[in-house]
Amino acid sequence: xxxxxxxxxxxxxxxxxxxxxxxxxxxxxxxxxxxxxxxxxxxxxxxxxxxxxxxxxxxxxxxxxxxxxxxxxxxxxxxxxxxxxxxxxxxxxxxxxxxxxxxxxxxxxxxxxxxxxxxxxxxxxxxxxxxxxxxxxxxxxxxxxxxxxxxxxxxxxxxxxxxxxxxxxxxxxxxxxxxxxxxx
Amino acid sequence: xxxxxxxxxxxxxxxxxxxxxxxxxxxxxxxxxxxxxxxxxxxxxxxxxxxxxxxxxxxxxxxxxxxxxxxxxxxxxxxxxxxxxxxxxxxxxxxxxxxxxxxxxxxxxxxxxxxxxxxxxxxxxxxxxxxxxxxxxxxxxxxxxxxxxxxxxxxxxxxxxxxxxxxxxxxxxxxxxxxxxx
Numbered sequence: 601x602x603x604x605x606x607x608x609x610x611x612x613x614x615x616x617x618x619x620x621x622x623x624x625x626x627x628x629x630x631x632x633x634x635x636x637x638x639x640x641x642x643x644x645x646x647x648x649x650x651x652x653x654x655x656x657x658x659x660x661x662x663x664x665x666x667x668x669x670x671x672x673x674x675x676x677x678x679x680x681x682x683x684x685x686x687x688x689x690x691x692x693x694x695x696x697x698x699x700x701x702x703x704x705x706x707x708x709x710x711x712x713x714x715x716x717x718x719x720x721x722x723x724x725x726x727x728x729x730x731x732x733x734x735x736x737x738x739x740x741x742x743x744x745x746x747x748x749x750x751x752x753x754x755x756x757x758x759x760x761x762x763x764x765x766x767x768x769x770x771x772x773x774x775x776x777x778x779x780x781x782x783x784x
Numbered sequence: 785x786x787x788x789x790x791x792x793x794x795x796x797x798x799x800x801x802x803x804x805x806x807x808x809x810x811x812x813x814x815x816x817x818x819x820x821x822x823x824x825x826x827x828x829x830x831x832x833x834x835x836x837x838x839x840x841x842x843x844x845x846x847x848x849x850x851x852x853x854x855x856x857x858x859x860x861x862x863x864x865x866x867x868x869x870x871x872x873x874x875x876x877x878x879x880x881x882x883x884x885x886x887x888x889x890x891x892x893x894x895x896x897x898x899x900x901x902x903x904x905x906x907x908x909x910x911x912x913x914x915x916x917x918x919x920x921x922x923x924x925x926x927x928x929x930x931x932x933x934x935x936x937x938x939x940x941x942x943x944x945x946x947x948x949x950x951x952x953x954x955x956x957x958x959x960x961x962x963x964x965x966x
Contacts, residue, residue: 637843664843666871668836669864676833677868680805680840683825683957684964688840706808706829707837711953 622755622784623648628659629762630689630716637664637681639674640691645720645783649691671696675703678715689716694723694739695732704775705746714775716766717748721781743777750777755784785939786917788883792853793818794921795879795936799851802877803841803964806853807834809888810945811881815853817946822963826949826956832861835869835878842874845964849875849928856882857894863903870908870931877926878904878933883940891940904933 626649630638642650652658653665668674671692678688692700697719708715722728723736735742743750751765762778769776792811796804796819805825806812812826825841827834838852859880869876880900886892897903901912911932915921926932949956 666868669868672833673836673862673865673868676830676836676865677840677843679833680825680837680842681844682840683837683960684803684841684844685961686840686844703830703833707827707833710829711957713957 622758624652624659625758626718626753626762626778626784627652627663629759631659631663633762633766634687635663635689635716636686637666637678637688638691639666639668639677639688640718641668641671641674641693641696642691643693643720643722645693645722645780646691646718648784649718670699672699672703675700675708675715675717679703679707679711679713682713682715683711689718691718693720694735697739697742698735701746704748708775709746712773714769714772716769717775717777719750719777719779721752721779724781739779743779747774748777749774750779753778753780753784755782758784786915786921786936788881788887788938788941789814789818790918791881791921791936791938794918795851795853795934798921799849799877802849802851803845803960804851804853805834805838805841807831807855807858809855809858810941811853811855811858813945813948814941816949822959824956825960826951828949828953831858832865834858835862835865838876838878839865839869839872839874841964842876843872846875848964850877852876852878854878854880856880856884856897856900857886859900860895860897863897863907866904866907866909870904873910873931875929876931878909878931880933880935881938882935883938885940887940888945900935901933909933 652660681688723732749768753761765778806815808827842850901914904912910930914935916937
């Protein structure tokens, strides 16, 4: 027996352009706030952001982007950039936050070199791949333990999300973290 | 054999105006006690990060020459940073002070990198040198504008390093940022 289903109108296609626009808006918001350099390690949830930065066009024009081999080294390079007067930001999957904790706690946080982090949130609900279960479950707790001020990115309100995130750390004594749950 | 503290002094005399990033532990303390200047950025933690931090400094201050003071232990901790540095070809000299021990933690044996100079070249550094004496170090002419590594084989201190850095991290950043912009 087959279920009789009411025909439903086809869902509006999720246009690539729509997904890109949240990513491009994110980049634009950072650029407008003075970010000069991006580095980091990719995550599939941040694909659109990396695509924009690699292309270096549109809102990413004039921004410097370069890949890092590991998230802790990305945070280290960003600390050096910030120490010498630039305005970097770091992109990573939440798995990379673990690698980064020593650099954050023994360099960025104690020198007040507060580099914004854009951290994807794999494993935020059950059903993601098993390697994301624990870090996904504990991500916000982990950020709280180290006083890393987090804002969950809203793709529908991308520009304001970034502004809220950076405003929350406007005192220059806090590292802001933009947490990205959905692929953008 | 070349003592590590003499090697640190020789490097600071060779590059007296360069922005200099030192790895944590005794190397930071020796640099501070040898010649404390605003151009020095002392890492007090984050072992393995002196070279990435040096790259960041070089990218933010492209008109300045940058020196990284690494140890053999901290170099072995983060060879993954080498190709990232090489990719940008910064005006940077990466010094590896190889005394063969983790001296600040009691003289334990580190992982040995057989050939730091060869590793740097394989990662894409334009030049690399290995020296074992003050005279050999003095003879090295690093080419301006290129990325090079100097592996200095030297002797442990056999003594305690000098006092800890007395600047707060925030003071260090403030004076370093001003020096980098000068």
